[in-house]
Amino acid sequence: MLPEETNENRDAGIPEELHSFAEEGPFRKCTICDKDLEHLGLYEVQKVYRDKEVIFETAICQACGEDLSREMSSESMETMKGFMLCNFTPTEEPDHCHFCGYPKALFDNFTVIGACRELSLLLPLIIMCEKCSEELQGQLSEKTRDIQGDFIRDHFPGVPADLDLSPSVGTLF
Numbered sequence: 001m002l003p004e005e006t007n008e009n010r011d012a013g014i015p016e017e018l019h020s021f022a023e024e025g026p027f028r029k030c031t032i033c034d035k036d037l038e039h040l041g042l043y044e045v046q047k048v049y050r051d052k053e054v055i056f057e058t059a060i061c062q063a064c065g066e067d068l069s070r071e072m073s074s075e076s077m078e079t080m081k082g083f084m085l086c087n088f089t090p091t092e093e094p095d096h097c098h099f100c101g102y103p104k105a106l107f108d109n110f111t112v113i114g115a116c117r118e119l120s121l122l123l124p125l126i127i128m129c130e131k132c133s134e135e136l137q138g139q140l141s142e143k144t145r146d147i148q149g150d151f152i153r154d155h156f157p158g159v160p161a162d163l164d165l166s167p168s169v170g171t172l173f
Ligand SMILES: [Zn+2]
Pocket: 030, 031, 032, 033, 034, 035, 060, 061, 062, 063, 064, 065
């Protein structure tokens, strides 16, 4: 019985929306460096849904997130930060797109983003609908989109490399 109890404790702080679909529980390792997230402090989880199914999921530690954002163009980083700051509207429950306010029940394609620290959630969940992530992606530079494409190709064979990541990895830190 002991291992099960330990699992319940592990799961307590991270909402199910941010659990790994593949691991059937909270993410344990950074997608990029493969280190144990429990000891790395801050990390960001991003899950992309199409037709309400997870097609892409990632957990990235702060150090890897910083490396990635350094590779992106500074205009794109500014664009992403600006988009977050100007359009983000907090809601009590994660049942609307946090950028356009459209009710989540009415769309099947969306992204869930969460910033976590070890086994707890640092910020409330962020939901972004496909329309808003396309709008944001449309404002990013070619270079940044290439880096995002490489990232997906390197770590997620089989996922289309032109998948819209939103708002990109690293901008939350
Ligand atoms: Zn890492």
